[in-house]
Amino acid sequence: MHSILDPIIIEPNFQLSTFNLFPMIQPTLLLKDPTETLTCIPGPNDLLGRLRGVSVAIQGAHILDVAPYPVLAARYDLSQTQIIDVRGKILAPGFVDSHTHVVFGGSRVQEYAARMTRTPAEVRALGIPTGITATMAMTRAASEDELVASAAARLHQMLRAGTTTVESKSGYGLSLAHELKMLRVNQRLKHASRPSTTGGEQVVSATVPPPPSAQGASEIANPQHPERSGNLPDSRPYSSPAQSKDAAPNSLPLPDILSTFLGAHAFPPDKSHDAYVDEIIHDMLPAVKAEHLAYFCDVYIDEGYFTLPQTRRILETARDMGFKLKIHADQYGALGGSELAAELGVVSADHLNYTAPETMRSLADAGVVGVLMPLIDFAVQHPRPFDARAMLDAGMTLALATDICPGGWTESMQLVMQFACRQHRFSPEEALYAATVGGARALALSDRGALAPGLRADIQIWDVSTFEEVIYRLGGNVVEGVVLGGKEVYRVNR
Structure with a gap:
């Protein structure tokens, strides 16, 4: 597993080196075509390791690959992959x-x-x-x-x-x-x-009782994968509704x-x-x-x-x-x-x-x-x-x-x-x-904090056109979605 303390080699076409020895592996989730991906793997004169033209493939709880979408489509079997279109968004590691x-x-x-x-x-x-x-x-x-x-x-x-x-x-x-x-x-x-999945739903452990104001609230559903034919699935535009912005607190x-x-x-x-x-x-x-x-x-x-x-x-x-x-x-x-x-x-x-x-x-x-x-x-x-x-x-x-x-x-x-x-x-x-x-x-953690193959897939999806807007929008919240341990767990309902 890659450590955030080690360098990541970036190839000339800006594809991150990745596990490509198993061409039939199936990513479970793919974030397709963001405007920019902030890997937080420093490069020359670039503390944030900014990448454009790449998508992020996830398998289970970890990042599998970071590369252009056509490369990922050729490299892996995406027939059962949940694909989320994040065009116009910026990806960053979870805080x-x-x-x-x-x-x-x-x-x-x-x-x-x-x-x-x-x-x-x-x-x-x-x-x-x-x-x-x-x-x-x-x-x-x-x-x-x-x-x-x-x-x-x-x-x-x-x-x-x-x-x-x-x-x-x-x-x-x-x-x-x-x-x-x-x-x-x-x-x-x-x-x-x-978070675990049962019948397509995101489930929160029953050991956490809901606050009194949230009693009886239904749990947020993780969207079912659409029926697909052929090797490449259709991708859902990220602006499509998935879960309510105003969902009860215990549903996340x-x-x-x-x-x-x-x-x-x-x-x-x-x-x-x-x-x-x-x-x-x-x-x-x-x-x-x-x-x-x-x-x-x-x-x-x-x-x-x-x-x-x-x-x-x-x-x-x-x-x-x-x-x-x-x-x-x-x-x-x-x-x-x-x-x-x-x-x-x-x-x-x-x-x-x-x-x-x-x-x-x-x-x-x-x-x-x-x-x-x-x-x-x-x-x-x-x-x-x-x-x-x-x-x-x-x-x-x-x-x-x-x-x-x-x-x-x-x-x-x-x-x-x-x-x-x-x-x-x-x-x-x-x-x-x-x-x-x-x-x-x-926290002495080497498995998170950055976006690279082998690291934990904790990812923010920002609804901004430039990274600096996160600093500029005082008191705001630019987060439109969150992937936690490889699962999409939160999305603003538009």
């Missing part, structure tokens, strides 16, 4: 959102609204619950089913906006029982992210979920700091490991949160237990978190508002991905926005993420890209690369 807190109970809308005109101290004086501990109380009070339903509704909106992979953290339970509850929610969401599958244990997000008010660190190390990590509930372990190091020695102790214990490591570092001060990230070789260091230039170079040398979240900086009016250009100049690989959470709620990676460009000096090309390839690297 990989590598830092989220998408599972939580309740809302902090009162706090957020009050902070438009008041300081945090003034908001607290009004008696409005604030911060992580406010969400902790609401998350503890919610049942597992309620958390699944509310997170699924958010994830459906993320899918509609082009996100096909989501990292999901715990961290609002802050006790053994409630952290495990959050991670079990992640596990159920992960199972629901695998979910993005693929990767689970992160973030018990070290804050300290619960009923425990001493040292006692809670001991609980994380001696009780939580072994329980999470025993139930296989998380791939990553993350720690939030900052003033009033976890200290450098506590962070080191937790991360080294997690590493020795087989967890991959992440860290919230340098968001509101430089306490040594990013230096520890470089020393331990964590997969990603996230936020990095106060990271020094020399530490950026150390992170680059250690292969640590920097995960940046423009909209949380905007939501909290951060006094020191992160310096993306300095990180890029230092040679760091960067990822963009939503950081969707009760304190900064956004479901759109498109909006994240727009703020990254306007507020943090990303180029549009750098923003898309960070939202796809960068996100995959921040």
Whole structure:
């Protein structure tokens, strides 16, 4: 299987090298004749690996071939292939959102609204619950089913906006029982992210109960293949109706979920700091490991949160237990978190508002991905926005993420890209690369984030004439369709 870390050879006629040893193989899906395909496989002076005149053939969950349609028609048996005409559209990899807190109970809308005109101290004086501990109380009070339903509704909106992979953290339970509850929610969401087909219908796992407003909604049907004769099937124009734009939230599958244990997000008010660190190390990590509930372990190091020695102790214990490591570092001060990230070789260091230039170079040398979240900086009016250009100049690989959470709620990676460009000096090309390839690297995934043979077929279909419109249409959604794991799972009804 091809890795996004390896180069793709582009032949002179712009056909990607492909598996052509099995001429009778049957693609299951083919996206025909887009205006442009953004492979995100860099070429000379072309970060996005833009291709024109090609179609994308998919077999099962993976991309089989990228080549002009006549080449694909000669190379493969298309008699049973679902062909979608995407003329006038642009194809791009699905977004990989590598830092989220998408599972939580309740809302902090009162706090957020009050902070438009008041300081945090003034908001607290009004008696409005604030911060992580406010969400902790609401998350503890919610049942597992309620958390699944509310997170699924958010994830459906993320899918509609082009996100096909989501990292999901715990961290609002802050006790053994409630952290495990959050991670079990992640596990159920992960199972629901695998769309299956029965009788031509897209089916969402029954483990995800619908939100109350969506009870009784019918599931979206995946269009049946039309009757065909001859070797080449007729293709459906992409503008033809397939499923309703206004379909109920539970009728869509979910993005693929990767689970992160973030018990070290804050300290619960009923425990001493040292006692809670001991609980994380001696009780939580072994329980999470025993139930296989998380791939990553993350720690939030900052003033009033976890200290450098506590962070080191937790991360080294997690590493020795087989967890991959992440860290919230340098968001509101430089306490040594990013230096520890470089020393331990964590997969990603996230936020990095106060990271020094020399530490950026150390992170680059250690292969640590920097995960940046423009909209949380905007939501909290951060006094020191992160310096993306300095990180890029230092040679760091960067990822963009939503950081969707009760304190900064956004479901759109498109909006994240727009703020990254306007507020943090990303180029549009750098923003898309960070939202796809960068996100995959921040999750240690080599099977997605780009469009090439052998990679997972997670693809956005954009209703735009030029790539730059994604940045230009502030607050909009240019996604007209989504292919998830090789299946067409969403299409706007025109």
